[in-house]
Amino acid sequence: MFAAEGVRLLEESFRHRYFPEKVYYAEHLLSDRGRQLLGRLSGRRIITEAISAQVLRAIATATTPQGIVAVFKTPTVIPAELSRGDYRKILLCENISDPGNLGTLARSAIAFDFKLMLLAGNSAEPFAPKVVRSSAGAVFGLSIARMDLEEIIAFIGQRKIAVVATDVQASSDRIPAGFQKRPFMLAIGSEATGLSEAILRRADIRVRIRHAHTVESLNAAVAGSIIMSRTYHSM
């Protein structure tokens, strides 16, 4: 199970039709928008429980809690099931350990029609509070699976997925439009070390983002988002 707090995140869970198991609220802290949301919850027969403002403040992490904390089942995506799914654009995050970056990547992924996010290496826990918050609720709408490199390589082979690796030494700065006709996986590595050799070796194409040499690199979430945004445009 994991918790998500605040009106906005809960509204997003509704948008993605990923409903909480139970919701705790403190009447005194709710805004009108919060009360409205509570009405939608009871309409869906989701269990709600009134708690004191004091208790809510103790369980919430926000400095100014909005009076509502929800508990969700952690979704589990079984790697074997992925082969049945119809994912045309996949995001692979390898060693994205910063929760803020992982959440931001999830938010951009869903914005640019990447519906599956695979996590490898020491990437952050996708349902940790900071990831959920940074994702602005996008984690509710994505399929997310943690896999080891061998599973990923096998998955790529089975589904005949093209691999696009971000690599600061690449010569190309975009994914050819024709390339995007088959399912493809965009692989993002950590800022410190980039992608592992196992993934780089498997890459069908390597791309980088052209930028001035006044900085060594871009933020990983920014770099991934820029490349994802370009695939949205050319489709």
Next chain:
Amino acid sequence: MFAAEGVRLLEESFRHRYFPEKVYYAEHLLSDRGRQLLGRLSGRRIITEAISAQVLRAIATATTPQGIVAVFKTPTVIPAELSRGDYRKILLCENISDPGNLGTLARSAIAFDFKLMLLAGNSAEPFAPKVVRSSAGAVFGLSIARMDLEEIIAFIGQRKIAVVATDVQASSDRIPAGFQKRPFMLAIGSEATGLSEAILRRADIRVRIRHAHTVESLNAAVAGSIIMSRTYHSM
């Protein structure tokens, strides 16, 4: 004055030739790379002071400090001086209150040749530790000025700067190449409220980033970085 810690940030300050006033270090905590950096500091006659690992851990904010903390003069950019500067691409951040987002925008700005960053409204303090860290040292290489809206409007008029406003209701998704021949200012607002009416009214063009409707918006730093990256490509 402001402090920046860690080997990487100090190396960036050197890259941008923005040197510290004084550097504190704890011999026992330094890596080889840290010791090398210390050598470069004494070559530049920057005052260094050895302190105990215990004291360094107390003043550093990192959980695993790298044994080096530097103190810098806060650079002051006087709005009147800006008129003399030759800034072709300017980033305006209005109400970017999240330090991580502001730092990330600074990092992308310098990567895509925006050399002046203006801060309006309740944007975060640019030399706060979290901003400096998120910028990966980019704040050392930018001119940064806090201005109120009236000063900004006056500056735009004096320098004949074209204004590009990000606006989720815009119809265009890119800045025309011809448009970029004169100096221009890209204006980014907060995720919650967007740009103020004062800036939107003054905009020569409004742009947005096309994305799926499964999310309400992108992260502000991501959105700003995507648009900045497009101006780098078309120049």
